[in-house]
Amino acid sequence: MNALAATNRNFKLAARLLGLDSKLEKSLLIPFREIKVECTIPKDDGTLVSYVGFRVQHDNARGPMKGGIRYHPEVDPDEVNALAQLMTWKTAVANIPYGGAKGGIGCNPGELSISELERLTRVFTQKIHDLIGIHTDVPAPDMGTNPQTMAWILDEYSKFHGYSPAVVTGKPIDLGGSLGRDAATGRGVLFATEALLNDHGKSVTGQRFVIQGFGNVGSWAAQLIHEAGGKVVAVSDISGAIKDKNGIDIPALLRHVKEHRGVKGFGGANAIESSSILTEDCDILIPAALGGVINRENANDIKAKFIIEAANHPTDPEADEILSKKGVVILPDIFANSGGVTVSYFEWVQNIQGLYVG
Numbered sequence: 001m002n003a004l005a006a007t008n009r010n011f012k013l014a015a016r017l018l019g020l021d022s023k024l025e026k027s028l029l030i031p032f033r034e035i036k037v038e039c040t041i042p043k044d045d046g047t048l049v050s051y052v053g054f055r056v057q058h059d060n061a062r063g064p065m066k067g068g069i070r071y072h073p074e075v076d077p078d079e080v081n082a083l084a085q086l087m088t089w090k091t092a093v094a095n096i097p098y099g100g101a102k103g104g105i106g107c108n109p110g111e112l113s114i115s116e117l118e119r120l121t122r123v124f125t126q127k128i129h130d131l132i133g134i135h136t137d138v139p140a141p142d143m144g145t146n147p148q149t150m151a152w153i154l155d156e157y158s159k160f161h162g163y164s165p166a167v168v169t170g171k172p173i174d175l176g177g178s179l180g181r182d183a184a185t186g187r188g189v190l191f192a193t194e195a196l197l198n199d200h201g202k203s204v205t206g207q208r209f210v211i212q213g214f215g216n217v218g219s220w221a222a223q224l225i226h227e228a229g230g231k232v233v234a235v236s237d238i239s240g241a242i243k244d245k246n247g248i249d250i251p252a253l254l255r256h257v258k259e260h261r262g263v264k265g266f267g268g269a270n271a272i273e274s275s276s277i278l279t280e281d282c283d284i285l286i287p288a289a290l291g292g293v294i295n296r297e298n299a300n301d302i303k304a305k306f307i308i309e310a311a312n313h314p315t316d317p318e319a320d321e322i323l324s325k326k327g328v329v330i331l332p333d334i335f336a337n338s339g340g341v342t343v344s345y346f347e348w349v350q351n352i353q354g355l356y357v358g
C-alpha cells in the first residue's frame, strides 16, 4: 500500500473510533495546499540538472504548519502528502500549537557536492519563500537534510523578507538553533521506550535492541539507549548492516561512522545482510530510516515484542494487522518520534522572542 493510502486508512480508522463527523473527516483528509516546483541548478562541471521539489501544507487549524524537508531519491507527491498529514496528527498528539507540513526534493544528496546541495537548497527556497514563513509554515531537517541545509534556507529566505531566524528550526546553534535539537528525536525515542516498558513492568536495562538507520535519529537513539543500559545487538544503514549478540560498542561505532560515513566495515561486529535487519532476534525493534519497511513480506518473521516507530510510517497497515495478531506492541510514529518537533517548538519560541542568554 502506498504511503498516502496507508496514512489515509489509519486516519479514517481513528476518525471512526472518535466518532468524527464525516464532513470534518473529509476536510481533514484534503491538504490545505500542495506546492510543486522545478529546481534547476548548474552542477560543479557546468552542466544543468533539474529536480522536482515539493512542500505540502496539510493543516493550520492549530497553528503555523510545521515539518521537515527531505532530500531522497524516493521523494514523491504521495509520500510528501502522507508525511505532511502525519505532522498534523503529531503536533496535536504532542500538544504543541502547530499544524502539519512536509517538503522534499527527489534527489540523492550523497551524489551531490556541498556546493551543489547549497545551490539546490537556495533555488528551492527562492521558489517557495512566499509560501513559508514564521507564522505560516516553518521547515526543519528530515532525512538527507541537516542544520547546514536550514542555514542556507534561512539565509536565502532572509534576502527576501529580512533576517528571520524563526522561519526554520534545527538550525546551527550560532544561528539561533537550540541546544539539544540535534539529539531531540533520538532522546524522545528513548523516553517513549522507557514509558512503554514501564507500563509492561520492564526497563531499558538489558533489553536487546535492533535499529534500522544510523543517521540523526538512529545514531542518537543508539547512543542514548546504550548509555541507559540497553544492549544494541544489530544496526544498519544504507552502507550495510552489522550484528553482535553481546551488544555493539556504540561509542566506537559512532567514531567509525564519523570517519567512514557508514556502519560498513566496523571491526567490532559481524557484517550481516541488510535485508535481514528487521527480522534479527531482539526484544525491541527500532525502524529509524524509511517508511513502509515493515510489510506483509516480513511481518510474520519479526521476532521483536515491541516496535518503536522512530521513522515516519515504517509499518504498513497489512503488517500492523499481522503483528497485532502476534501480540507485538507498536508505539506509533506520531508519538514515538515527536521529541524532534517538540524541541523545534522551543527553538521557534525563543527565536520569535529574540531572547538569548549567555
Ligand SMILES: NC(=O)C1=CN([C@@H]2O[C@H](COP(=O)(O)OP(=O)(O)OC[C@H]3O[C@@H](n4cnc5c(N)ncnc54)[C@H](O)[C@@H]3O)[C@@H](O)[C@H]2O)C=CC1
Pocket: 141, 142, 143, 144, 145, 185, 212, 213, 214, 215, 216, 217, 218, 236, 237, 238, 239, 274, 288, 289, 290, 291, 310, 311, 312, 337, 338, 340, 341
Ligand atoms: N530528523 C528528525 O528530527 C526526525 C526524523 N524523523 C524520521 O526519522 C527517519 C530518519 O530520519 P533522520 O535520521 O533525520 O535521517 P538521516 O538522513 O539523518 O538518516 C537516515 C539514515 O537511514 C539510513 N538509510 C537510508 N536508506 C536505508 C535503507 N534502505 N536501509 C537502511 N538504512 C537506510 C541512512 O544511511 C541513514 O543512516 C525518517 O523516517 C524521518 O522522517 C522523524 C521525526 C524527526
Ligand SMILES: O=C(O)CCC(=O)C(=O)O
Pocket: 066, 067, 068, 069, 090, 138, 139, 140, 141, 142, 169, 170, 312, 337, 338, 340, 341, 342, 344
Ligand atoms: O522539527 C520539525 O519541525 C520537524 C520534524 C519532522 O519532520 C518530523 O517529526 O517528522
